[in-house]
Amino acid sequence: MRFLRNISIDFLGKKSITYIFSVIVVVSSIVVTFTNKPRWGIDFTGGSLIHMEFKTPPDIAQLRKIFNSSGIEGAQIQKFTNEKVVMVRVRKDYENTLDEVKTALSEKLKNNKFEILRNEMIGPAVGGMLREKAIKAFIFAFFAIIIYVAWRFKGGIWGIAAVVALLHDVIITFGILNFLGLTVNLPVIAALLTLAGYSINDTIVVYDRIRENLKTHFKDPLFKIINRSINETLSRTIITSGTTLMVVIALFLKGGEVLHGFSLTLLIGIIIGTYSSIFIASPLVYLWKNKK
């Protein structure tokens, strides 16, 4: 079987279209993130999370009413595909949320028994520490990746272009997550960081090919070399993204509720990462080198 072999699509020629498209999407993602504030999970804000399963699917509006009348304010109630399962998040820092929820429900929802599947309580000091660690992980990983790529390709522009593509992927993915109102917790951050590694991985394969073609086809203009390199690596790019997507979809559909946010983040990110390594990363290098 062969597909996407011996093709020559003019990817570079379409760069103005894809750039305008990407700029619009990146800007909208930033706007969404600022207007539709990220829903930080209690990992970062502190608070309580109660994951519970009822005997029969509960009425969310009724649950909300019970919580409000019992002094449990600002509870976020999340439903799942399994309608008996509900996740309650309260972003307030006190230790007794679980007891209060239990009492309120056993008093006012007597005919529907429930079981606590998972319960988390995170104080503000711990939330602050986790937030700090997540930010540090991001910053250190970013710089380490830039330095590595710049060193391997003996020039800052390769590293910078790869990181611009990476930022592009992370910003858009984050924007879409916020647009969907997904809760950003530790696993989601882990997924975003994995994505950073993945996005660069894709980009480097194309860069490696450009570097090689610069040696073997040194007479050709840069425009042609970059286009040729993207085309030559296209089948690999698509296959690897495809196999990774296959497993991520399996994880998303069958991996259980706890990992939903994590797998959704990867799902979105891999699609965008694949797009950017074809349409953004290499054309950026061309733009820069062509100017000089």
Added chain:
Amino acid sequence: MNKATQWKITITLVVVALSLWFLYPSFQWYTKSAEEKQKLQQIEDPVIEKILKLGLDLQGGMRLRLEVELDKIPEDMEANEAMNRALEIIRNRVDQFGVSEPLIAKQGLNWIIVQLPGVSDAGRALDLIGKTALLEFKLVSDQTIGEDEEAPEGYEILQGRESGKKYLVKKEAELTGAALDNAEVKVGGNFNRPRISFTMKNDSAEKFKNITELNVNRRLAIVLDDIVQSAPNIKERIPNGQGIIEGNFTMETAKDLAIVLRAGALPAPVKIIEKRVVGPKLGRDSINSGIKAMTIGLIFILLFMIAYYKKSGIIAVVALLLNIIILFGAMAYFHFTLTLPGIAGIILIIGMAVDANVLIFDRIMEEIEKGKTPRVAIDAGYKKATTTILDANITTLIAAMFLFQFGTGPVKGFAVTLFIGILASMFTAIIVAKTIFDMITSERQIKELSI
């Protein structure tokens, strides 16, 4: 077959054999019944040290982060000493509570991490660990005071365990829980209820004798964490240092109180600043859905690789399966814990690991298209793809490394599987798959490569 190939075969066989060897105890363990496991745990069988452990999110259990309130430690105690003492006492309490393989560790300046696998009765465990359990014996004043009056110099007002009841007691304790030698649950009293009977150490018993002798017909309050449990009248001097604490106990709360009294009081109150409890049902569900997702993902990938790369695809499939075995083997050997995000990492690796093979196979195809023979094309393809594979994977390794450095708990588990999985995928693609190709092409001349 040349020397290099023989070497590669040897290395491959050794790595795979070691992985299987490291995995064997886990395989044995997880196929045992619950009773057998319990038996082995009781005799602390060495096999427990060798198995791949499941995180709290998979087996159920409780993880706590406690803050020791260092501003409330006794004046003559240093912060470091107080932390070590708190750690020791919590360890004692947990040991007596009977949890298998707990983890209790100091973190930073004033934090303590407690992990209790399999514990789902969070309330009870919290009471047991979080209670300061400072037991004090304080003399009750003969004076009575009005509602809003302040306590006189040297005295303080304490709440009783019955709501609304107040006691005026001497501020300075006559004796503290440190005097206790033993404490146990006895059923007795007027209502045949559980209560705690204690015995004091010899020197304290002597002191207790003197105190009771001097204060016959006065009341002595038994105070636990600033709540007066009871305040019996001293009828006569008590020579043997024995006494009873009465309270509104159930058998279980009495048992737990006896534990904390035996283990001793914490040097300062602790505050629970993080608590994560996963029930056993969710843990089981997570494992099941993880295995399901992994199986489906794996089958997808295997079918795709064979359909697309034909016989060469089978080589990639062998490499992938070995990759998974090596990943689990390494996890067991390094005593890493498998968490739910860790399972997600493995699933992700199944999809990403074939990348190295895809890179190589695509290169080989290109070389064949240029008109090279399979033998030459394989060597050239490998040569060209190897640097790309290294370059591309190192960035993922960097991301995984920082995730491990800054991640906590389950997320660390993800970083670990990602890191080991990528390393293993490079090994299986560059060494193992190449060895298989070499073995096939060295035995006979192959005119056409199935790729």
